[in-house]
Amino acid sequence: MSFLQPLLLAGLPLALLPLIIHLINRHRHRTVEWAAMLFLLDARKMNKGMARLRQILILSMRVLAVAMLIFAASRPLSGGILALTGGKADTVIVLLDRSASMEQQILETGESKRLAALDKLTDLLEKTGQSSEIVLIDSATLKPVVIDDSTNLAELPQTDATSTAADIPALLQIAIDYLVTNESGRTDIWVASDQRESDWKPASGRWQSLRTKLAAQKNVRLFLLNFPEASTSNYSIQASNVQRIQTPENLQLIFDLRVGREGLDEPLEEVTLPVEFIINGTRTVQEVTLIDREAVLQGHTISLGNSDERGWGQASLPADDNLRDNISYLVFDDPAPRKTVIVSDDPDTRDAIIAAAKAPVEIGATYDAIALDETAAAQVPWQETALLFWHAPLPSPDSTEAKLLTQHVKSGRTLIFLPPETSEVGESLFGFSWGKWQESSGTPLEVGWWRTESELLANTRNGAPLPLGDLKLSKTRFYTSESQPLLKLESGEPVISKLITDQLGPTAGNIYIWGTLPRTDHSTFATDGVAFFVMLHRALDPGVNSVSRAQSRDASEGTLPALNVIRSLSSPDQSPLHPDLNAGAYEVTPLRGDPLLFALNRPNSEDSAKTLTDEGIKSLLEGVDYRQISDELGSGSSLAAEVWRAFLLAMALALIVEAALCLPPKPGPESSPLHLSPPARQSS
Amino acid sequence: MPEPIQRDFLDPAVLGRLMGLPLNSRHPMVGSVSGRHRSPVKGSALEFAQYRKYVPGDDTRRLDWRTWGRTDRYYIKEFEADTNLRLCFIVDTSGSMAYGEEGNTRLDYARRIAGTLAYLAAQQGDAVGLYSGSKDFEHEVPAKRGPIHLGIIFNQLGQLNANGESGLVSSIHQAAEKISQRALIVIVSDLLFEPEPLREALQHLRFRKHDVALFHLLDRQELDFDFDRPTRFVDLEGGPSLLADPSLIDRRYREALTNYFKTVDEIMNHSVIDYHRILLDEPYEQVLARFLMGRNPKTARSAR
Numbered sequence: 001m002s003f004l005q006p007l008l009l010a011g012l013p014l015a016l017l018p019l020i021i022h023l024i025n026r027h028r029h030r031t032v033e034w035a036a037m038l039f040l041l042d043a044r045k046m047n048k049g050m051a052r053l054r055q056i057l058i059l060s061m062r063v064l065a066v067a068m069l070i071f072a073a074s075r076p077l078s079g080g081i082l083a084l085t086g087g088k089a090d091t092v093i094v095l096l097d098r099s100a101s102m103e104q105q106i107l108e109t110g111e112s113k114r115l116a117a118l119d120k121l122t123d124l125l126e127k128t129g130q131s132s133e134i135v136l137i138d139s140a141t142l143k144p145v146v147i148d149d150s151t152n153l154a155e156l157p158q159t160d161a162t163s164t165a166a167d168i169p170a171l172l173q174i175a176i177d178y179l180v181t182n183e184s185g186r187t188d189i190w191v192a193s194d195q196r197e198s199d200w201k202p203a204s205g206r207w208q209s210l211r212t213k214l215a216a217q218k219n220v221r222l223f224l225l226n227f228p229e230a231s232t233s234n235y236s237i238q239a240s241n242v243q244r245i246q247t248p249e250n251l252q253l254i255f256d257l258r259v260g261r262e263g264l265d266e267p268l269e270e271v272t273l274p275v276e277f278i279i280n281g282t283r284t285v286q287e288v289t290l291i292d293r294e295a296v297l298q299g300h301t302i303s304l305g306n307s308d309e310r311g312w313g314q315a316s317l318p319a320d321d322n323l324r325d326n327i328s329y330l331v332f333d334d335p336a337p338r339k340t341v342i343v344s345d346d347p348d349t350r351d352a353i354i355a356a357a358k359a360p361v362e363i364g365a366t367y368d369a370i371a372l373d374e375t376a377a378a379q380v381p382w383q384e385t386a387l388l389f390w391h392a393p394l395p396s397p398d399s400t401e402a403k404l405l406t407q408h409v410k411s412g413r414t415l416i417f418l419p420p421e422t423s424e425v426g427e428s429l430f431g432f433s434w435g436k437w438q439e440s441s442g443t444p445l446e447v448g449w450w451r452t453e454s455e456l457l458a459n460t461r462n463g464a465p466l467p468l469g470d471l472k473l474s475k476t477r478f479y480t481s482e483s484q485p486l487l488k489l490e491s492g493e494p495v496i497s498k499l500i501t502d503q504l505g506p507t508a509g510n511i512y513i514w515g516t517l518p519r520t521d522h523s524t525f526a527t528d529g530v531a532f533f534v535m536l537h538r539a540l541d542p543g544v545n546s547v548s549r550a551q552s553r554d555a556s557e558g559t560l561p562a563l564n565v566i567r568s569l570s571s572p573d574q575s576p577l578h579p580d581l582n583a584g585a586y587e588v589t590p591l592r593g594d595p596l597l598f599a600l601n602r603p604n605s606e607d608s609a610k611t612l613t614d615e616g617i618k619s620l621l622e623g624v625d626y627r628q629i630s631d632e633l634g635s636g637s638s639l640a641a642e643v644w645r646a647f648l649l650a651m652a653l654a655l656i657v658e659a660a661l662c663l664p665p666k667p668g669p670e671s672s673p674l675h676l677s678p679p680a681r682q683s684s
Numbered sequence: 685m686p687e688p689i690q691r692d693f694l695d696p697a698v699l700g701r702l703m704g705l706p707l708n709s710r711h712p713m714v715g716s717v718s719g720r721h722r723s724p725v726k727g728s729a730l731e732f733a734q735y736r737k738y739v740p741g742d743d744t745r746r747l748d749w750r751t752w753g754r755t756d757r758y759y760i761k762e763f764e765a766d767t768n769l770r771l772c773f774i775v776d777t778s779g780s781m782a783y784g785e786e787g788n789t790r791l792d793y794a795r796r797i798a799g800t801l802a803y804l805a806a807q808q809g810d811a812v813g814l815y816s817g818s819k820d821f822e823h824e825v826p827a828k829r830g831p832i833h834l835g836i837i838f839n840q841l842g843q844l845n846a847n848g849e850s851g852l853v854s855s856i857h858q859a860a861e862k863i864s865q866r867a868l869i870v871i872v873s874d875l876l877f878e879p880e881p882l883r884e885a886l887q888h889l890r891f892r893k894h895d896v897a898l899f900h901l902l903d904r905q906e907l908d909f910d911f912d913r914p915t916r917f918v919d920l921e922g923g924p925s926l927l928a929d930p931s932l933i934d935r936r937y938r939e940a941l942t943n944y945f946k947t948v949d950e951i952m953n954h955s956v957i958d959y960h961r962i963l964l965d966e967p968y969e970q971v972l973a974r975f976l977m978g979r980n981p982k983t984a985r986s987a988r
Contacts, residue, residue, distance in 0.1 A: 026914045029927060034917035035780035035790075036906040038876050040926055042940035043933040055932055664935075 003074040011070050018062035054661055061658035068651035072644040089221070090185035091133045093175050094121055096159060097193035098140045098581075099166035100324040100555075100602040101609075104194070104231050107321065113227040114161060116631070117192035118154040120225065124190075125150040127642070133184070137174050139166035139199070140581045141557050144178045163324055163555040163583035163602040166199035169206040176213045179220065186219045195228040195630075198605035200612045200620070205482075207620050214624040222626035228611045229632045235261045235273060235290075236325035236607040239315050242552060242599075244304070244332040245364040251304040253279060253332055257315060260294035262609035268292065277302060279313035298461065309334065310550070312569045312585035312597060325607060329570060329585045331597035333550035338540055339384045340369040343377050344391035349418065352518035352526040353389055356536045377401055382408060386543030387536070391418035391517075394427040394434065402429055409501060412509045412546030412553075414539045418517055419477035430499055430511055435478030438493070444472035448490035455498060456512065456535045457486050466531045475522045476515045483513065496535075506556035509543055550597040555583055560598055565589040569597075691838050693795035698969045699803055705976040707804050709769050709868050710895045710958065735759045769810035769868055770827040773798045774859055775841070776817035776873030778850035779921035783874070783903055784964050790901045791846045794872040796968045797899055799841055801870060804976075806834045814840050815859045817873060819851030827867060849921050850877045856885035860892050871898045879947045886955040897958035897975070900948070904963055909937045 003009060034040070098114065105112040111119075125134055134147040140162045153159050168191065175189055193199060214222060242255040259273060272289045279302055288295050302313075316327040340357035344350050350371040357369035372379055374392040378400070388408060394417070395401035409415050409430075419434060420426070426434055438445075450457045450468050459465050468487065476495050483497035499511040518526035525532040545551050553559045560566055560580040568576065569585040576582045583602055589595040612620075617628065738747060738758035748761040775798055781791040802812045806829070813827030814837050823840050825833075852873050859869065869889055875882065889896045911930035918925045930937075952959035958978070962971055 026927070026929065029914040029916050031916040031918060031925075032911075033783065033920050035783035035874060035876055035903075035920050037917065037919045037921070037923060037926065038878070039906075039909075039937050039940040039944065040917055040928065040933070042943075043936035044926070044928065046936040046939065047933050051932065051936065 003076050005074045008070060008074040011073075012067065015063050015067035015070060017066060018059060022059060058658055058661045061654045061661065065651045065654040065658065068647045068654060072647035072651065076643050076647060089132050089188040091135060091179075091182075091187040092125060093135045093137065093144075093178065093184075093187060093189045094153070095168075095171040095175055095189060095191045095193075096136065096138045097166040097168065097171075097191075097199055098138050098159070098162045098164060099194075099196070099199055100161075100163045100583075100606040101196050101199070101322070102166075102194050102227075103161050103324040104227075104229075104234065104322045107319070112161070113194050113229075114159070114192075115154055117225055117227065118159055120631070121190060121192060122150060122153045125153070132188075135178060137171055137178070139168075139171055140164045140578070142167075142170055142174055144174065157577055160577070160581075161324065162578075162581040163600065163606075164581050165554070165556070165603040165605050166193065166196075168193060168200045169204050169210055172210050172214070173206065176210070176217070179217060187217075188221050188223060190223045190225055192225045193227070195226040195611045195617070196606075196608070197610045197612050197616075198603075198608050200617075202612060202616055202620055211621065211623055214621070222621070222624060224617065224626060224628040226628060226630050227632065228630055230609055230611070231262060231321040233261075234321040234325070234609075235259060235317050236322075237275065237315055237317050237328050238601065238604060238607060239328040239330045240552070242330045242332055242550075243362060243364070244309070244335065244550075245362075250306060251308060253302045253304055253313070253330075254299050255330060257288075257297040257300045258294060259288050259290060259297075259317070260607055261290055262293070262607070273317055276316050277313060278316075279304065280308050280311035310597070312599065314570060314585070324583070324602060327583065328601050329583055329599040330552065331550040331569075331585055331599040333548065333597055335365050336386075336544055336548035337366040337368050337384065338386055338544045339381070339547070340367075340387045340389070340536075340540060341380050341385045342369070342371045342389040342391060343374060343380065344371060344389065344418070345374050346391060346421065346517070346519070348519045348526075349391055349517050352532070353536070356518075356529065356533045357387070357540070359533065361537050380404070384547060385413060386547050387414045387416070387540045389416050389418055391420060393420045393422060393424070394429045396427050397429055405429070406504070409509050409511055410504050410507065412507050412543065412551075414509050414512070414543035416512045416514055416539060418514050419479075430481075430501070432479055432481030432483065432499060432513060435480060437475060437477050439475050440473065444474050445476065445489050445491075447471050447473070447495075448488050448492065450487040450496075451485070455484075455486050456496070456538045457531070458538075466534060467528065468531050470524070470528060471531065472524045473516055473522070475517075479513055479515060481513060486512075505558060507546075507553065507559050509546060510539065512539060549594065550599075552599045552601065554603040555581055555600040556603075557581060559600060560586060561588055561590065561596075564591070691799075691842055693792065693799045693841065694803065694838070695796070695800075695969075698800060698972075701969065702800065702804060702972055702976065703807065705804075705973065706808060706980060707769070707771070707801065707810070707868075707976060708979040708981070710979060734762050736762060769805065769808075770813065770863070770865060771801065771805040771810050772813040772815065772827050772859065772863055772867050772869045773802070774815045774817050774852070774855055774869060774871045774873075775844060776850060776852045776871075776875075777823075777844050777846050777848075778818065778852070778874075778876075779847045779919075780850065780874050780876045781901075782846035782920055783906075788964060789846070790874055790903070790964060791844060793901055793962070793964050793968060794899070795841050795844065797872055797972065798870070799838060800968070800972055802834060802837050802841075806831065812837050813863070813867075815855060815862075816844060817850070817852035817855040817871070819848060819854065824862070827863070846920075847922075849923075852877070853881045853885045856882075857888055860885070860888040860894070863892070863894065866893050866895070868895045868897065871896065872901065873898070874901050875948060879944065879951055882948075883951045883955065886951065886957055890955055895958075896955070898952070898960065899971070900959065900961045902961065902963055904965055907941065907963075909934050909941075 096117070102114040103112045134150045136145045136147050136153070136156070136158055137143065138158045141158065145158050147153070147156070171191070178184070179187055214220065238258045239255045242253065245252050245254060257275070259275065270289060270291050272287050275286050275288050277284045277286065284302065288297065310333045312329065312331045314327055314329050320326060340353065342350050342353045354369040354371060358367050360367050377392065380388065382404060385408070390405065395405070405415060423437060447468050452459045452465055457466055457468060473489070473495065476489070478493065481497060481499055483499045485494040485497050487496040488494050495515040497513045499513065501508040501511055516523045516525070518532055520527060557580055565588070566579050567587045568579060569587055571584060579586055580600065583600050586598045586600065587595050588598055614628065735748070736759065738760050742760050746760050748759050751757070751759045775794050777791070781794065782789050784790050784792070798814070805812050809829065811827035811829045812834060814823060814825040816823035823844065825837055825840050856871065863869070886896060909930060914927065914929045916925055916927045960971065960975060
């Protein structure tokens with residue numbers, strides 16, 4: 001409970017006035033000589049039960065009435081749904097989910113989940129946070145900002161809509177760091193989100209640490225303002241794998257298109273949507289029929305004019321509950337060469353990789369692969385390399401090679417570590433280091449499990465698994481790392497893993513560890529080359545995007561190169577303040593060189609409407625004292641409402657009860673005055 | 685030098701007006717001299733009582749010759765014997781009798797009633813006695829006739845002091861034992877004690893064939909209990925004082941009062957007592973007039 005006029009609470013002792021008056025009244029008694037003590041003593045004996053209780057109740061009601069009046073004058077606040085504000089906090093930290101899914105709105109009012117959360121938090125802060133320091137941390141920038149004026153959070157640039165994804169564990173971590181650094185005292189943390197699983201990342205290993213840290217903060221109260229309500233009619237569109245190819249007739253743009261729907265109850269009705277394409281200003285419409293939850297158009301082709309070698313476009317759906325997922329941008333330019341570099345002294349390994357890397361997969365693309373000795377690592381053409389195989393001992397983290405490798409990954413390229421021949425453990429880089437070699441004793445080692453739903457070893461588009469069951473391994477090398485296993489032996493040892501590169505930034509490429517070599521004495525990767533070929537080209541694809549002059553990226557802070565001139569192609573009149581947070585087509589002109597095209601879209605994870613259950617949140621925050629408010633769009637409820645009327649009502653009730661208790665009792669036959677009058681003569 | 689004895693409880697005007705009303709007993713009295721009250725002994729007074737057959741040994745002077753002449757049988761004609769009355773007062777002198785306004789306390793009122801009745805009784809030749817209703821029974825004046833004795837009675841009345849706890853019940857028992865012959869016993873008290881023991885005391889008097897009258901003196905304040913703020917009530921009989929908020933207990937007070945009256949009424953009715961509940965603001969002349977007229981067979985109906 002908090003109050004808008006807390007100073008008036010200083011008058012609360014006045015509530016004792018009725019009691020004090022009662023005591024003074026008793027003290028001001030007069031003294032009389034009295035003969036009929038007999039009746040007084042009897043009356044006092046009879047008065048000990050209900051009458052005494054009645055008197056106590058009368059006094060209590062009077063005290064209560066005065067107290068309620070003072071409370072009402074102090075303008076108390078209470079939670080609209082729950083009593084949320086249990087007193088003023090020194091610091092209020094607002095963690096705002098600015099992900100694209102928070103833009104789900106009511107079409108009639110245009111109020112999105114983000115705006116609803118901001119309105120409620122603004123209202124709450126206006127009423128309770130005048131004397132608190134207010135800190136805003138948004139999911140897009142992850143930077144704590146101290147807010148001077150909390151009257152309209154929705155007008156701050158840090159609370160604008162974005163097309164980014166959110167990382168709730170990262171938000172909480174930054175909030176905790178802020179608390180520790182600034183010694184914030186009593187703090188309320190408000191997390192406003194739509195409870196999407198993709199944002200809360202329940203599988204993240206950071207939750208355990210967060211739980212411990214939050215539970216250790218005794219002066220911190222955590223409030224979750226969630227909007228888990230799913231949309232009743234929302235469709236999303238995403239274009240990917242954009243390629244410009246040259247056919248004998250003309251230039252063509254080929255891309256995959258996915259149209260999905262969410263939040264609709266089974267059974268799903270067949271629906272046909274008009275998808276509008278605008279490529280370099282030319283508009284076409286294609287109808288897409290959804291039978292299930294999604295429809296995928298693979299290799300959708302749009303003819304380009306002969307002069308349209310470079311440009312941008314968009315695919316869009318009619319307006320629905322969430323405007324942010326109704327449009328997907330794409331850019332195209334001359335295809336970049338798909339260059340693979342291997343740093344290795346082992347000829348067999350080099351040959352196998354070069355052979356696979358040079359084999360063309362896509363029509364019109366240029367494939368190139370070169371090999372360099374370990375000693376010539378400095379000669380790697382970093383600007384052109386999309387995929388780098390490092391078959392050499394790990395460099396020291398402070399070395400030039402390590403810095404170049406880090407920059408390579410940070411710029412979105414792919415790096416694959418192969419096990420060096422030397423048996424020395426060596427250095428540690430990116431949190432990983434090589435272990436000992438393991439050789440099979442006669443019988444080859446067999447694959448026990450591999451990840452089929454995503455990444456390098458995922459099933460093919462038609463659902464067929466890669467032929468990894470026949471893979472035989474004779475020699476593998478152990479390694480220690482914080483990684484996501486992609487392939488394991490029957491013994492459970494990982495052979496192929498993907499390193500977690502969150503700390504390298506949002507545009508970082510992938511780092512893979514292959515614990516074996518494509519040599520006959522190590523594995524059958526090279527001899528049964530299908531799986532090896534697929535793995536290599538799947539690793540190559542994302543890296544190629546980073547070396548291309550037309551790149552597709554997920555919207556996130558820092559995704560566009562810094563220190564460049566950025567021009568919005570999709571909204572030339574309304575260039576956003578933070579272009580890298582908003583979906584669109586951009587032209588980025590570096591200080592030197594030709595302009596690059598960037599298509600920024602919301603991450604695919606934002607199209608997943610899967611929300612975290614309350615039980616899920618409970619298990620994530622086990623041991624943490626938190627309160628959850630599940631709200632809905634357009635509910636109109638307030639987080640903190642003035643409740644003085646309730647106190648006035650309580651005061652009125654107290655006075656009515658007091659008046660009822662003070663009513664003189666109905667005179668009964670026993671107390672009739674006739675009996676008190678002396679009879680003329682009682683007997684004779 | 686002895687303190688002058690106050691006799692301001694006697695009002696000659698009131699005495700003069702009440703002189704015409706005789707003080708009668710409700711029961712036959714046994715007196716030592718001839719008087720105006722009925723006696724259980726048949727004698728030769730003017731009031732005819734009955735005829736009875738002559739038996740040998742009767743005084744032949746009381747034969748009714750006229751009846752012999754008509755019936756030829758001997759009858760003795762008997763008349764009521766008139767005798768004098770013994771009037772004994774038992775005046776409660778407990779501390780609570782001091783309650784009331786200055787000059788009109790309950791004890792003052794009791795003095796007026798007792799003094800006036802004593803004078804009236806003496807005037808018609810009756811004997812008058814006085815007993816105090818205190819614990820130690822300190823005043824005891826047996827009933828006698830004559831103006832000198834009346835003076836003693838007045839002196840004793842003037843010397844009565846109200847203090848201490850009530851000893852009325854024990855005084856009644858003692859008086860019942862000490863008054864050997866039938867008498868009219870007038871009790872003047874506030875009866876501010878548990879009334880139940882009074883039942884046995886009154887029965888004791890009735891057992892001794894006394895005619896008992898009781899003046900129950902109450903103040904209007906005691907009935908109304910009209911206080912507007914907390915008050916410390918100091919017990920006039922020396923008990924512990926009591927601080928109370930009358931507004932909180934007035935209902936219970938009235939309940940207690942009502943219960944008390946019920947008990948008192950029941951005791952009085954059961955004991956066949958000539959009971960008078962008096963408020964101190966009522967003129968004692970009216971009270972006594974009503975009392976005297978109620979005892980006069982000719983005026984009793986109108987007095988009631």
